[in-house]
Amino acid sequence: xDTGTPEDSNRSANPSIHEVSxxxxxxxxxxxxxxxxxxxxxxxVAGCATGEPQPRLGFAGVPTSNADTVVVPPGxxxxxxxxxGEPVGVAGAMPTWRPxxxxxxxxQAVQLGMHHDGLHYxxxxxxxxxxxxxxxxxxxxxxxxxxxxxxxxxxxVAKAQAAHGIAVVEVxxxxxxxxxxxxxxxxxxxTAASPFAVGGPAAGHALMRTEADPAGTRIxxxxxNCAAGxxxxxxxxxxxxxxxxxxxxxxxxxxxxxxxxxxxxGWARWGDHDERxxxxxxxxxxxxxxxxxxxxxxxxxxxxxxxxxxGRAAHEGAWVAVxxxxxxxxxxxxxxxxxxxxxxxxxxxxxxxxxxxxKAKANATLLDHGTLYVARFDADGTGQWLPLVHGQGPLxxxxxxxxxxxxxxxxxxxxxxxxxxxxxxxxxxxxxxxxTTVYCTLTNNSGRGALGKPGVDAxxxxxxxxxxxxxxxxxxxxxxxxxxxxxxxxxxxxxxxPRAEAQGTIRGDAFGSPxxxxxxxxxxxxxxxxxxxxxxGQGDYANLGNxxxxxxxxxxxxxxxxxxxxxxxxxxxxxxxxxxTTMFVNVQHPGETPRGRSDPADPTRYSRWPDGAQATRPxxxxxxxxxxxxxxxxS
Ligand code: FEO
Ligand code: CA
Ligand code: CA
Ligand code: CA
Numbered sequence: 001x002d003t004g005t006p007e008d009s010n011r012s013a014n015p016s017i018h019e020v021s022x023x024x025x026x027x028x029x030x031x032x033x034x035x036x037x038x039x040x041x042x043x044x045v046a047g048c049a050t051g052e053p054q055p056r057l058g059f060a061g062v063p064t065s066n067a068d069t070v071v072v073p074p075g076x077x078x079x080x081x082x083x084x085g086e087p088v089g090v091a092g093a094m095p096t097w098r099p100x101x102x103x104x105x106x107x108q109a110v111q112l113g114m115h116h117d118g119l120h121y122x123x124x125x126x127x128x129x130x131x132x133x134x135x136x137x138x139x140x141x142x143x144x145x146x147x148x149x150x151x152x153x154x155x156x157v158a159k160a161q162a163a164h165g166i167a168v169v170e171v172x173x174x175x176x177x178x179x180x181x182x183x184x185x186x187x188x189x190x191t192a193a194s195p196f197a198v199g200g201p202a203a204g205h206a207l208m209r210t211e212a213d214p215a216g217t218r219i220x221x222x223x224x225n226c227a228a229g230x231x232x233x234x235x236x237x238x239x240x241x242x243x244x245x246x247x248x249x250x251x252x253x254x255x256x257x258x259x260x261x262x263x264x265x266g267w268a269r270w271g272d273h274d275e276r277x278x279x280x281x282x283x284x285x286x287x288x289x290x291x292x293x294x295x296x297x298x299x300x301x302x303x304x305x306x307x308x309x310x311g312r313a314a315h316e317g318a319w320v321a322v323x324x325x326x327x328x329x330x331x332x333x334x335x336x337x338x339x340x341x342x343x344x345x346x347x348x349x350x351x352x353x354x355x356x357x358x359k360a361k362a363n364a365t366l367l368d369h370g371t372l373y374v375a376r377f378d379a380d381g382t383g384q385w386l387p388l389v390h391g392q393g394p395l396x397x398x399x400x401x402x403x404x405x406x407x408x409x410x411x412x413x414x415x416x417x418x419x420x421x422x423x424x425x426x427x428x429x430x431x432x433x434x435x436t437t438v439y440c441t442l443t444n445n446s447g448r449g450a451l452g453k454p455g456v457d458a459x460x461x462x463x464x465x466x467x468x469x470x471x472x473x474x475x476x477x478x479x480x481x482x483x484x485x486x487x488x489x490x491x492x493x494x495x496x497x498p499r500a501e502a503q504g505t506i507r508g509d510a511f512g513s514p515x516x517x518x519x520x521x522x523x524x525x526x527x528x529x530x531x532x533x534x535x536x537g538q539g540d541y542a543n544l545g546n547x548x549x550x551x552x553x554x555x556x557x558x559x560x561x562x563x564x565x566x567x568x569x570x571x572x573x574x575x576x577x578x579x580x581t582t583m584f585v586n587v588q589h590p591g592e593t594p595r596g597r598s599d600p601a602d603p604t605r606y607s608r609w610p611d612g613a614q615a616t617r618p619x620x621x622x623x624x625x626x627x628x629x630x631x632x633x634x635s
Pocket of ligand 1: 137226227241316335427515
């Protein structure tokens with residue numbers, strides 16, 4: 001989800017931040033200094049130095065586009081499956097989507113939700129049949145209801161809640177392409193009202209107890225689910241991102257609530273009709289969101305779990321690596337300006353499955369015990385993981401942390417005290433196959449360097465960072481190391497931009513606001529953009545067209561545009577069949593206007609994707625992308 005509007009406003013507030021003091025110094029910081037950088041990043045530096053792109057990008061790049069359609073390279077086909085409102089396939093409960101948006105809340109609760117985001121493919125039969133699990137980040141009330149927000153009432157709040165969350169659908173490859181399998185015993189929806197269990201140090205904590213849940217162990221709902229990752233034991237991880245905006249804080253906010261971005265009235269207006277979201281009545285409900293949730297899609301009877309040991313944040317998502325010794329390391333970031341990058345190292349080793357016990361069940365509590373760290377990126381190209389452990393350093397009762405449960409509920413404040421590096425909105429992370437290098441998109445932060453805001457640093461080197469960048473680090477030894485070396489894969493931008501600071505360092509096709517990021521099974525890095533609707537087509541984004549998807553050969557650094565989306569959308573979520581012959585991608589919020597809503601009265605921005613001229617409203621949907629010759633996508 002893009003929440004860039006407040007930051008965008010900083011642009012005009014401080015025109016002096018156009019000026020960057022010393023571009024040469026920035027470049028040095030970005031690349032790291034001489035021998036040290038060459039030693040650590042030898043292949044990267046060498047690859048860039050030769051100037052010759054490696055032959056791994058095997059498709060013809062596509063130009064930027066302003067068209068209300070999806071464009072992919074010659075020789076590829078992008079098929080629309082699973083749009084908002086299609087029934088997921090629960091037996092006996094498959095209500096047809098009504099194009100006038102008159103489906104009820106109960107119907108929406110068994111249909112695909114709105115605003116598709118991260119997704120993952122779990123094979124049932126290799127590349128022929130599997131489960132797609134996907135996030136539904138938020139809703140556009142103007143599309144969700146026949147009459148928009150008019151007459152806001154409890155039924156509308158219930159339908160909005162039902163259009164959030166996570167969906168599990170079964171898909172299969174038929175001769176004519178991919179299709180939903182319905183009914184399916186695996187089909188499920190988790191909404192903003194579904195029960196979740198709680199694991200880790202905040203389970204049952206006093207800060208998590210509410211009138212409705214005095215034990216603090218059972219939470220209704222997941223919210224603003226953004227990016228997705230999967231675990232090596234076959235479960236799905238989803239990040240609760242901008243959950244604070246669903247709560248109404250009332251007139252007297254505490255310091256803690258302000259640190260978490262609570263406002264007097266939330267954007268969703270749920271507190272008007274669901275008192276859970278009124279923090280003046282239920283203050284602890286606010287602590288019960290902001291977690292990574294784990295879903296076992298292969299067990300339709302399972303209850304998903306909020307994993308509190310991984311910290312509370314405006315979590316974009318979570319991605320898992322395994323150390324040589326078999327411990328799970330979970331990387332996550334917080335997509336908010338000047339927030340942090342985290343990792344969690346499990347205490348125990350990943351367990352193999354056993355007879356009668358799936359690997360998912362064998363690791364059902366693995367993510368509940370371990371050590372949480374936050375990243376500090378130093379100017380010399382090294383960095384450190386700082387432990388967020390109660391009793392260590394400043395994380396003591398005297399400083400407001402009674403125990404580890406309070407440390408994780410107040411992860412932001414704990415990271416503040418440790419002096420972690422405030423980043424330019426960390427979005428997706430991706431772990432490079434065959435090493436210990438991790439990449440992270442920093443989507444943009446136009447407030448960097450603005451009056452009263454942090455200035456540039458080595459890791460976030462541009463003031464008024466409208467275009468974003470991609471940082472990467474290599475752990476010193478293994479994924480559980482506490483030290484690392486880092487540099488930038490690229491600074492995003494447009495070389496044709498007259499503003500030098502927005503030109504970037506991309507070798508290849510221009511883009512800005514990187515968000516989705518994923519390595520495919522063959523090692524290509526896929527980058528997806530989410531330039532906000534208020535920036536698309538203007539200012540630094542004047543030449544960049546609609547949001548897009550690109551592939552990067554990280555060995556050479558070459559970037560090539562693979563896909564452009566319809567008007568007003570963002571492109572997000574990348575999942576692959578094991579043989580990489582199908583790539584699943586989500587198109588979120590086609591037709592979104594600068595006001596954050598789709599508006600048929602704004603015909604230059606309105607989208608009729610994917611249903612075409614007869615469409616009553618645009619719909620988020622999943623794309624299944626294949627090469628016509630059946631080969632691996634992108635290569
Ligand atoms: Fe939901 Fe940070 O994008
Ligand atoms: Ca968006
Ligand atoms: Ca985004
Ligand atoms: Ca995102």
